[in-house]
Amino acid sequence: MPMSSSHSSHSSHSGPMQKSLRLVTGVLLGAGLLYGMSMLSEVRQGSAPQLSQLRLAWRLVGQRAKVCRTLTAVEIAKLPLHMRKKEDCQERNFDYALRLVIDGHEVLTRTISPSGVRGDRPIFVQEDFPLLPGTYKVQVEFNPVDPDFLATLSEDQKAIVLEGMTKSVRYSFSEDINTTAGKIVLLSPDEVSGKLVQSKSKI
Amino acid sequence: MSETTNDELAGIQSGDSKTPSRPKIAGAGWDLPPAQHTTEELANQASHPLLTPNAQRPVIGDALDRIWRRIEGLFDVVYTSNYNPLHRSGAIAILLFGVALVTGVWLFLMFSTAFPYESIKAMHEQWWGGRWIRSLHRYAADAAMVMVLIHIAKVFVSGKTWGPRAMAWISGIFLVGLMLICGWSGIVMLWDTQGMMVALELAKMVDLFPVLSEPIARSFAGDQAVMGTFFFLNLFLHVAMPLGLAGGLWIHTSRVARPALLPPKKLGYAVVGGLTALAMLKPLTLLAPADALEIPGVVQLDIFYSFWIPIAREYGPTGLLTFFTSLLFVAVSVPWWWRPALSRRSGPSFVDERRCEGCMQCYLDCPYDAIDMVKRENRRDDQSAAVARVSPDVCVRCGICSGSCDPMSVGPPNRTGKDQLRRARNFIQAAPFPEKAVVVVGCSRASVLADKISMLNGFVHYPVDCAGSVHSTIIEYILRRGGAGVVVWTCPPRDCNFREGPKWVFERLFRGREAKLRENIDKRRIKILHASAAEFSKVRSELLAFQTFITGLPVDPQSRNAVKEGVDANE
Numbered sequence: 054m055p056m057s058s059s060h061s062s063h064s065s066h067s068g069p070m071q072k073s074l075r076l077v078t079g080v081l082l083g084a085g086l087l088y089g090m091s092m093l094s095e096v097r098q099g100s101a102p103q104l105s106q107l108r109l110a111w112r113l114v115g116q117r118a119k120v121c122r123t124l125t126a127v128e129i130a131k132l133p134l135h136m137r138k139k140e141d142c143q144e145r146n147f148d149y150a151l152r153l154v155i156d157g158h159e160v161l162t163r164t165i166s167p168s169g170v171r172g173d174r175p176i177f178v179q180e181d182f183p184l185l186p187g188t189y190k191v192q193v194e195f196n197p198v199d200p201d202f203l204a205t206l207s208e209d210q211k212a213i214v215l216e217g218m219t220k221s222v223r224y225s226f227s228e229d230i231n232t233t234a235g236k237i238v239l240l241s242p243d244e245v246s247g248k249l250v251q252s253k254s255k256i
Numbered sequence: 257m258s259e260t261t262n263d264e265l266a267g268i269q270s271g272d273s274k275t276p277s278r279p280k281i282a283g284a285g286w287d288l289p290p291a292q293h294t295t296e297e298l299a300n301q302a303s304h305p306l307l308t309p310n311a312q313r314p315v316i317g318d319a320l321d322r323i324w325r326r327i328e329g330l331f332d333v334v335y336t337s338n339y340n341p342l343h344r345s346g347a348i349a350i351l352l353f354g355v356a357l358v359t360g361v362w363l364f365l366m367f368s369t370a371f372p373y374e375s376i377k378a379m380h381e382q383w384w385g386g387r388w389i390r391s392l393h394r395y396a397a398d399a400a401m402v403m404v405l406i407h408i409a410k411v412f413v414s415g416k417t418w419g420p421r422a423m424a425w426i427s428g429i430f431l432v433g434l435m436l437i438c439g440w441s442g443i444v445m446l447w448d449t450q451g452m453m454v455a456l457e458l459a460k461m462v463d464l465f466p467v468l469s470e471p472i473a474r475s476f477a478g479d480q481a482v483m484g485t486f487f488f489l490n491l492f493l494h495v496a497m498p499l500g501l502a503g504g505l506w507i508h509t510s511r512v513a514r515p516a517l518l519p520p521k522k523l524g525y526a527v528v529g530g531l532t533a534l535a536m537l538k539p540l541t542l543l544a545p546a547d548a549l550e551i552p553g554v555v556q557l558d559i560f561y562s563f564w565i566p567i568a569r570e571y572g573p574t575g576l577l578t579f580f581t582s583l584l585f586v587a588v589s590v591p592w593w594w595r596p597a598l599s600r601r602s603g604p605s606f607v608d609e610r611r612c613e614g615c616m617q618c619y620l621d622c623p624y625d626a627i628d629m630v631k632r633e634n635r636r637d638d639q640s641a642a643v644a645r646v647s648p649d650v651c652v653r654c655g656i657c658s659g660s661c662d663p664m665s666v667g668p669p670n671r672t673g674k675d676q677l678r679r680a681r682n683f684i685q686a687a688p689f690p691e692k693a694v695v696v697v698g699c700s701r702a703s704v705l706a707d708k709i710s711m712l713n714g715f716v717h718y719p720v721d722c723a724g725s726v727h728s729t730i731i732e733y734i735l736r737r738g739g740a741g742v743v744v745w746t747c748p749p750r751d752c753n754f755r756e757g758p759k760w761v762f763e764r765l766f767r768g769r770e771a772k773l774r775e776n777i778d779k780r781r782i783k784i785l786h787a788s789a790a791e792f793s794k795v796r797s798e799l800l801a802f803q804t805f806i807t808g809l810p811v812d813p814q815s816r817n818a819v820k821e822g823v824d825a826n827e
Contacts, residue, residue, distance in 0.1 A: 075334060075335075075336075079334050079335050083530055084530070087399075087530050087531065088534070088538070090395070090398055090399060090402060091534055091538050093398070093559045093560065094398050094540065094558050094560065095540065095557075095558065096556065096557050096558075096559045097555070097556055097557075098554070098555055098556075098557050099552065099555050100553065100554060101553045101554060102553045104551070105551070106551055108477065108478070108549075110474070110477035110478065110479040111479055112470075112474070112480075174470070175470065177474055179471075179473075179474055179477050235550060235553055236549065236550060236551070237548075237549040237551060239477075239478050239479060239549055241478075241479035242479075252478075252549070253549060254549035
């Protein structure tokens with residue numbers, strides 16, 4: 054629909070020179086704006102890192118103990134027929150103590166509880182420590198501890214739990230690590246040996 | 257110049273014996289002044305002060321609007337108002353969304369969730385295709401975000417954020433959120449340094465909510481490979497988001513009749529062509545692959561989607577969450593804090609049902625679907641079965657219905673056809689037109705340069721709120737009261753504050769759309785001029801050419817003297 058004018062007799066006021074100038078300006082302005090946008094699509098941000106990092110990262114499942122108590126005949130009789138069982142069992146995922154020592158300085162001691170609202174999900178460890186590039190003597194200890202739980206148990210049950218703790222996964226690491234700026238040294242369990250090993254970026 | 261009589265006004269309205277007369281209006285009485293509104297409600301609404309509908313925003317918005325108009329004016333000068341991309345920011349964003357969709361199909365076919373980076377690298381090495389298609393995909397997404405930001409800024413400074421437009425504003429914010437999620441998932445898909453950083457920082461933020469037993473960020477610690485299911489879910493998100501965008505767009509435009517979803521073809525070709533050329537000449541660089549065991553140093557960011565990364569790096573996940581929450585709160589609450597004071601608000605349109613003929617024209621013309629046709633209650637035999645009714649919650653007070661109503665029975669308070677006619681009469685009474693004057697009926701936004709018009713020899717500026725709301729009777733009245741010609745200066749059609757004003761005024765004056773001009777009016781003496789204030793040089797030359805043109809026309813029998821004689825004869 055010709056919306057610009059009711060009069061076809063009125064030609065455009067701008068001459069060919071003006072049109073050419075406008076076209077050139079339009080193309081240049083458009084090109085400039087598009088180029089500016091493309092620059093903003095790839096903006097460099099940040100600065101080269103001066104530090105290195107030590108990272109402890111792993112995931113641990115199934116480190117638990119099962120403590121059972123034999124029900125009395127009276128207790129069993131109180132239960133509905135379809136729910137009667139001989140034992141009342143409690144399963145408990147252990148808490149773990151994590152200790153990190155770098156060059157003889159204890160930099161971290163933490164008790165890590167299993168995740169989840171009921172504490173029945175895996176334990177996750179992810180700790181990052183910035184370090185100046187260099188060589189360090191690093192010691193890591195990761196052992197099950199659960200004094201609160203043990204305090205609630207009888208001696209017999211305590212013995213069962215402690216045995217379970219003895220059999221559960223434990224990590225220890227004591228080695229020199231060499232760090233470089235911008236790189237992370239990762240300590241995580243080796244899939245085959247199950248021991249903590251260090252790994253670095255392969256790039 | 258003699259004073260206009262009520263009889264004369266009635267003559268203009270109902271037509272004379274030489275021309276086909278309009279349908280008789282039930283109960284119409286041209287007892288001017290003042291405007292007659294029979295019901296108490298209409299009387300209350302009519303007590304609203306006259307407001308320029310273009311200025312319904314906070315006072316500070318006027319200053320912002322002036323700055324914005326200057327920026328737009330620069331683009332008007334270069335691209336003309338017809339092809340100014342700033343006037344069609346929303347439609348261009350939709351077009352770019354389409355470009356991203358088309359290029360995305362090819363990328364989808366070439367992408368592997370098992371080897372994300374490697375598949376992108378293979379594409380990048382295809383200099384003849386993959387490299388520029390990937391670049392075009394990203395540039396289209398970036399340009400879409402730019403256009404959306406322009407759209408937001410324009411809507412904000414125009415004050416189109418409150419009342420009936422609040423839903424469009426909030427749904428627009430929702431759309432921007434979906435765009436960001438779509439963009440983030442696209443960046444993560446590459447699994448390069450930027451992709452990993454976006455994934456990691458967002459994961460850390462989500463992990464602040466203790467919902468998942470296993471923190472998401474742990475997936476990127478480096479002690480285990482990132483699972484293929486992660487990339488599959490990310491791809492799913494990236495593909496599913498456009499569906500949400502399409503749905504959101506439907507809500508966003510649901511209160512607009514006849515939404516213009518695409519820009520003019522030439523502008524569309526220029527935008528797509530420009531981006532394609534950019535993608536070919538300056539393709540995106542391929543960043544280094546993601547490495548969980550590297551401390552992010554200098555990272556290349558797409559600022560349009562990863563603008564928040566510096567905040568995350570500086571203030572951590574809590575700082576990032578605070579930033580996003582604050583941004584969302586400020587954006588969503590705009591309709592409540594960026595609205596004009598009550599004194600700057602016009603009342604919604606209303607219908608004088610006694611005069612409504614049920615012709616449906618206002619219902620058809622309303623750019624916001626704010627008018628419904630309902631069954632008339634207590635109908636007399638000479639009245640139509642249906643009557644127009646305005647939904648005040650949807651009406652944006654543009655007044656375009658005032659121009660579409662032949663019997664002048666609809667419009668915002670003080671801006672109906674009758675009010676316009678009264679104002680025109682007062683205007684001419686106060687300053688009669690000089691001999692052979694060309695009257696420029698200028699919309700308040702386009703013709704801010706009224707003084708420049710008045711300085712042109714033989715021109716008179718007659719200001720109106722919105723050219724689209726001008727009743728054709730006003731044009732007729734001006735011609736009969738001595739105007740040698742009338743130029744209706746509207747906003748550019750692609751930049752009308754109320755979307756369809758220029759279109760409807762053209763249809764009414766030249767295409768017989770109601771309320772049309774009577775046939776005995778010499779339409780050669782009328783001109784519609786679409787231009788922004790920045791295009792005044794064009795306006796001036798068009799005005800002068802029009803003045804020259806009408807000088808050569810024979811004397812109009814409908815001119816002031818002819819009318820006066822007719823009135824005298826009747827007397």
